[in-house]
Amino acid sequence: MTLRTSGVSNCCVLEESVLTSDLAFQMAEAGVCVLLLFCSLFSGLVYYINFFFENGDKIKMKERPNFIIILADDIGWGDLWTNEFDNTTPWLNMLKVEGKRFTDFHSPASTCSPSRAALLTGRHGLRNGVTHNFAKGSIGGLPLNETTFAQLLHDAGYYTAMIGKWHLGHSGPYHPIHRGFEYYLGIPYSNDMGCTDKPGFDLPSCFPCAQSKHSSRKDGGCDTKIALPLFENQSIVEQPLDLWDLTEKYAKAVATQILTARNRRQPFLLYVALAHMHVPLFHNRFLNVTAKEAYSASLRDMDSLVGSIKLATEAFSMKNTLIWFTGDNGPWEQKCEFAGSVGPFLGKWQTSKGGGSAKRTTWEGGHRVPSVVIWPGHISPNTTSNALLSGMDIFSTILSLAGVDPPSDRHYDGIDITHIVLHGSDTGHKSLMHPNSGAAGQFGDLQTVRLGHYKAFYITGGAEACGGGSGKQELHDPPLIFNLNKDEAEGSPLDPASEEYQLVLKEVEREREVLLWDIATDNVSTADYTVSQSAVPCCQPQNPACRCHSPH
Ligand SMILES: *[C@@H]1O[C@H](CO)[C@@H](O)[C@H](O)[C@H]1NC(C)=O
Ligand SMILES: *[C@@H]1O[C@H](CO)[C@@H](O)[C@H](O)[C@H]1NC(C)=O
Ligand SMILES: *[C@@H]1O[C@H](CO)[C@@H](O)[C@H](O)[C@H]1NC(C)=O
Ligand SMILES: *[C@@H]1O[C@H](CO)[C@@H](O)[C@H](O)[C@H]1NC(C)=O
Ligand SMILES: *[C@@H]1O[C@H](CO)[C@@H](O)[C@H](O)[C@H]1NC(C)=O
Ligand SMILES: [Ca+2]
Numbered sequence: 161m162t163l164r165t166s167g168v169s170n171c172c173v174l175e176e177s178v179l180t181s182d183l184a185f186q187m188a189e190a191g192v193c194v195l196l197l198f199c200s201l202f203s204g205l206v207y208y209i210n211f212f213f214e215n216g217d218k219i220k221m222k223e224r225p226n227f228i229i230i231l232a233d234d235i236g237w238g239d240l241w242t243n244e245f246d247n248t249t250p251w252l253n254m255l256k257v258e259g260k261r262f263t264d265f266h267s268p269a270s271t272c273s274p275s276r277a278a279l280l281t282g283r284h285g286l287r288n289g290v291t292h293n294f295a296k297g298s299i300g301g302l303p304l305n306e307t308t309f310a311q312l313l314h315d316a317g318y319y320t321a322m323i324g325k326w327h328l329g330h331s332g333p334y335h336p337i338h339r340g341f342e343y344y345l346g347i348p349y350s351n352d353m354g355c356t357d358k359p360g361f362d363l364p365s366c367f368p369c370a371q372s373k374h375s376s377r378k379d380g381g382c383d384t385k386i387a388l389p390l391f392e393n394q395s396i397v398e399q400p401l402d403l404w405d406l407t408e409k410y411a412k413a414v415a416t417q418i419l420t421a422r423n424r425r426q427p428f429l430l431y432v433a434l435a436h437m438h439v440p441l442f443h444n445r446f447l448n449v450t451a452k453e454a455y456s457a458s459l460r461d462m463d464s465l466v467g468s469i470k471l472a473t474e475a476f477s478m479k480n481t482l483i484w485f486t487g488d489n490g491p492w493e494q495k496c497e498f499a500g501s502v503g504p505f506l507g508k509w510q511t512s513k514g515g516g517s518a519k520r521t522t523w524e525g526g527h528r529v530p531s532v533v534i535w536p537g538h539i540s541p542n543t544t545s546n547a548l549l550s551g552m553d554i555f556s557t558i559l560s561l562a563g564v565d566p567p568s569d570r571h572y573d574g575i576d577i578t579h580i581v582l583h584g585s586d587t588g589h590k591s592l593m594h595p596n597s598g599a600a601g602q603f604g605d606l607q608t609v610r611l612g613h614y615k616a617f618y619i620t621g622g623a624e625a626c627g628g629g630s631g632k633q634e635l636h637d638p639p640l641i642f643n644l645n646k647d648e649a650e651g652s653p654l655d656p657a658s659e660e661y662q663l664v665l666k667e668v669e670r671e672r673e674v675l676l677w678d679i680a681t682d683n684v685s686t687a688d689y690t691v692s693q694s695a696v697p698c699c700q701p702q703n704p705a706c707r708c709h710s711p712h
Contacts, residue, residue: 224427225535226481227313227558228414228473230466231279231431232530233272233325233350233438234519235487238503239459240530245501248460251467252532255485258541259534260581264588265549266610268573270489270519270526270597272327272350274604275551276433279488280308280328280339282555282566282574284606285595286679289687291604292597294329296353296386299695300688301329302339307567309555310340310429316564319426321417323410324433325350329687330391331695337393341431343420345392345413347401348697351435354388355705356400360440361454363495369400369705387705389697396699399708404445406435407465415472422476427562432469433488436462439498455498479536482561486551487529489597490518496626502528508651509640515622515631520598522608522617523650527594533581545580547588548610553577570683591671599623600633606675609668613645616668638665 239245240252241261268278269285277290280302285291289303302308314320321343322336329335330348337344352362355369359382366382387400390409414432421428435442436458443449443457444464466485473481491500493516502525507517518525531549533539552574559566560576579585593606600621601607607618616639622631640653641664654661698706 223480224318224562225538226418226421226428226430226473226478227562228430228432228469228481228483229279229554229558230469230483230485231276231324231433232436232462232485232487233434234489234492234500235437235530236491236500236502236518237505237525237528237530238501239437239491242501242503245456245459248456249463251463251470252485252530255466255470255483255532255534256542258536259483259532260539260543260545262531262533262549263544263546265486265529265531266527266551266592266594267487267489267529268527268551269595269604270521270599272325272488274595274597275488276326276328277302277306278573279551279554280310280431281306282309282552282572283570284552284573284593284679285604286606287570287573287682287684289685290328291595291687292689294327294349294689295691296349297691297693297696298329298688299331299690299692301331301334303685303687304333306685308340309559310431312340312559312564312566313429313562314340314342316562317426318562319417319421319424319428320431321420321428322346322431322433323413323417324431325435325438326433330697335391335394343393343417345409346390346433347388347435348391350438351388351403352382352439354386354400355382355384356388356403356440358402358404360403360442361451361458361498362440363498366440369707372704385705386696386698387707389699389706391697396697396708399697399699399706403435403440403442406442407444407461410434411465411468411472414469415476418472418476418478422478427480429558434462434465436465437491437500439492439495441498452497455500459500482533482535482538482558484531484533484554484558486531486554488551489520490525490527490529493518493525493626494624499626504648506649506651508649509642509653510620510622510631510650511625512651513622513631514625514629515599516625516629517622517650520623521621522594522596522599524615524644524648526597526599526623535581539581540584543584545586545588547577547580547586548590548592548612549577549580549588550574550592553588557581571678591668591675593672593675599630606672609639609672611664611668611671613643614641614664614668615644615650616641616664639668641665641668 269275273293274285322341324346359366390398390401441458443461505524507523510517517523556574556576592610594608601619609616621633699708
């Protein structure tokens with residue numbers, strides 16, 4: 161079978177002849193953006209497709225499943241599978257219909273670095289040492305004696321690659337290439353931590369990168385001096401990167417990595433940490449949208465990238481692939497129309513005092529995130545679980561499915577939920593603690609406790625709201641307790657004199673003591689948060705804005 165393409169129009173002919181009508185129909189639904197993305201994806205890969213067909217269709221993969229973990233940035237619970245945005249996300253809607261959706265799933269923290277560290281290690285920040293965000297100039301990162309699921313799967317024979325945002329220390333041995341990933345393409349931290357030549361939508365809006373030493377300026381957190389770098393392995397291949405073709409680059413890299421694993425006849429782990437939905441927002445570069453439409457255009461762009469990841473597994477017959485999509489924390493409310501939706505989880509007790517109740521807080525909007533998992537033939541399609549779950553469970557669950565044991569000289573907070581994923585059980589965590597993530601208290605301290613459908617706060621505090629206000633930190637002894645079954649908006653705490661309150665309080669205290677004691681007697685790590693100018697990624701220090709271009 162020989163396929164040839166020369167540009168978009170031929171590419172679309174290729175699709176019609178190769179794809180089943182079912183898939184073509186789904187793609188039509190997903191709209192022009194996906195088609196274009198898909199075309200550009202495959203126009204670069206026809207060589208590989210030729211190679212693949214000529215080498216025989218029936219390459220047998222080992223029994224162990226492939227894993228693709230897709231982590232969105234700052235996405236809101238209400239951004240997916242709600243009426244508000246349903247027309248915007250056809251591919252993620254398809255994931256929901258083909259897989260299992262989790263409605264009570266929580267990011268391990270409500271800000272980037274701690275959430276990602278806990279996802280990769282299955283341990284709270286109090287154990288793995290990462291309790292707040294790393295900076296552009298951080299010399300440290302996720303402590304080196306913490307073990308990521310990528311290291312464990314790699315050691316067990318998996319091909320491992322990461323595409324996207326790391327934010328766990330990029331300097332020296334902290335770079336993803338030393339933390340279990342054989343290949344890396346992505347940005348070392350958030351996409352607002354450096355300028356680009358064509359800035360995306362942000363508040364305040366940012367200037368392009370400086371062109372000369374004299375034109376550099378600083379404004380409202382936007383730095384025009386250090387451009388956002390794109391790394392491939394340990395090399396900066398583009399600085400500043402072009403936000404507007406990042407989606408396409410990531411889509412191509414995903415397909416190439418899947419093919420690499422296939423050619424090596426190894427099961428694979430792909431960790432795809434999207435730049436979407438963090439500000440600055442960007443979208444398909446063929447669209448021209450207003451600020452008001454920027455969020456949904458970006459959401460659609462993210463959805464098309466998820467679609468091309470799914471299509472790549474199908475196009476290369478990698479049916480034995482589990483894809484798990486979730487988010488790292490809730491919406492960044494302070495960014496107003498450029499922030500996502502918390503859905504019904506309004507955190508009313510907090511907002512009535514003037515603070516924001518999403519990202520950086522332990523209100524539901526801060527850490528309850530969308531989550532769905534598919535694995536054709538293994539996970540019942542179109543099912544939902546309301547079990548209390550955490551992003552840390554991904555660690556224990558994929559290791560269990562791969563038959564890999566994590567190191568036994570430390571304790572884990574994630575649980576193996578294969579019984580929920582595969583067998584329809586609905587029993588998750590009895591209790592789950594949420595770490596302080598910037599809005600109140602010491603970073604990382606576990607002062608918010610979920611117990612069944614109850615939630616207790618020993619400390620409250622608001623993040624900055626759209627328009628500026630932020631609620632003051634308040635200690636609560638006895639804690640505020642909400643019944644989420646009756647009050648998902650966390651508006652009115654239970655009466656401390658009630659029998660219900662007293663029963664819940666006893667159990668909350670017990671669960672919290674057990675966990676804190678367990679952490680106190682565990683092997684825990686400490687992260688180095690020292691900052692140095694020398695650690696800032698800069699391809700050409702003598703150039704304004706650290707500019708350089710890749711050779712290709
Ligand atoms: C990235 O590193 C891997 C592993 O060392 C290597 O196989 C691959 O060729 C590298 N890719 C690039 C573009 O440097
Ligand atoms: C985008 O739309 C605006 C308003 O509709 C228009 O003024 C502008 O020229 C358009 N830009 C491009 C590049 O088409
Ligand atoms: C999925 O489940 C929902 C709710 O149970 C149902 O309304 C819908 O028709 C199902 N969709 C498919 C494609 O089976
Ligand atoms: C901590 O590490 C030491 C040395 O590796 C080990 O002997 C001990 O059992 C570990 N503690 C826990 C709680 O796993
Ligand atoms: C990491 O190393 C430090 C210092 O050697 C040690 O105290 C800690 O227990 C180690 N962490 C783990 C998880 O083993
Ligand atoms: Ca984030």
